[in-house]
Amino acid sequence: MGAIGTLTLSGGISADAAVEALAGFAAGDARVVVVEAGADAGPGAWPGERVRWLWRDYPLPVVFAFEGRLEGAGAAFALGCDIRVCGEAAAMELDGESMDGLTAERARTLLGLEAGNAIPTRLTAGEALEAGLVSRVGPAGSAAEVARGAAEAVAARGPIATRLAKEAVWRGLDQPLEQALRFETDLTLLLQATKDRAEGVRAFLEKRPPDFTGE
């Protein structure tokens, strides 16, 4: 099934190859992407522009799964994604000192830290869950399966709705609340003009699963 694009960051994959694979998913039938941190080296570098590209410009929701110790480019990649999940033995290392500005800004956003506050250098799975940096933790070794569960939920939703929801959350967060609420209203009205939204309401009232076509 092509609704979930899967990308593994290992085997010496380059950052450019990762970007190309993600662009391919967005151009095809995928509705959501699962990125798995590999056991061996991922992309050598994932600069702040690409972190921002993931949350701000990449249209599909991305779920990031990791086990073990996540650091460097892999951790930066994870920060750019929408949803992070991990196994209970995992840990995330964030080297605030060496982070570029955009990556540090994203880390602070996700951790709810004010500008200038120190970014914690290491978070265990439990600490990352407490902080909301990851939203789901499973038994060690189950991260990919947990990510798949979340991705299957996203893939079953209206695909225009999930794209606009991603945009509403991350682009809205940078706006003053009053403006952000008007932004949400306008995205809502845009959705009111879609077939999927009519199908979603019809299916609910007819008590059957919706058949979203992305129109």
Added chain:
Amino acid sequence: MADLVLLDIDDRGVATITLNRPERLNAINMAMRDLLWEYLQACRDHPDVRAVCFRGEGRSFSAGADISEFGTAPSLWESRRARHERDVWGLLLSLPVPLVARLHGYCFGAGLELPLCCDVRVAAEDARFALPEVTLGYIPSAGGTQTLPRTIPPGAAADLILTGEPVGTEEALRWGLISRAVPEAELDAAVEEELGRLLSGPFELGRPTL
């Protein structure tokens, strides 16, 4: 037919707004939105009101907006104008008194977005929270895409909003979606305690700031 939303102001100045459509799990329809608009204006303008408490009659706080009314708006332009002119959620966010939500059962969609405009959320242990709008091909539109990521860690908010899946009180407490969870039998007492605290001293508004 009983009123779909009730307003009662006690002698302490606590205005209690009750969603009163229990046979439909307090699904919020247009008539209820109109009543909320009216009552919230009254709370804003009434000099004696010192706090507002929201509650739901029956088994749940509210299962969300009344979906059977969806698609009945005259036009997109009219919908936009109506939302801007009667901005219930914006009015709620701008009220100068503390707002407390008493939550139990389903708190889904608008049934979570209304409490997200409040300062304090106290829940029964059985409460479930979700923004399931994407399951119907739309997005939260009572402020949820903006208030949730400003209330709980935004990555956790993105999970709830993108998957549409519910969470219970454990996750809700962990991420600060609610401040307390108690057995349902103790819920009224816990809400009273919060109200007493808010009425007796200075307080900081806990809601996202406009």
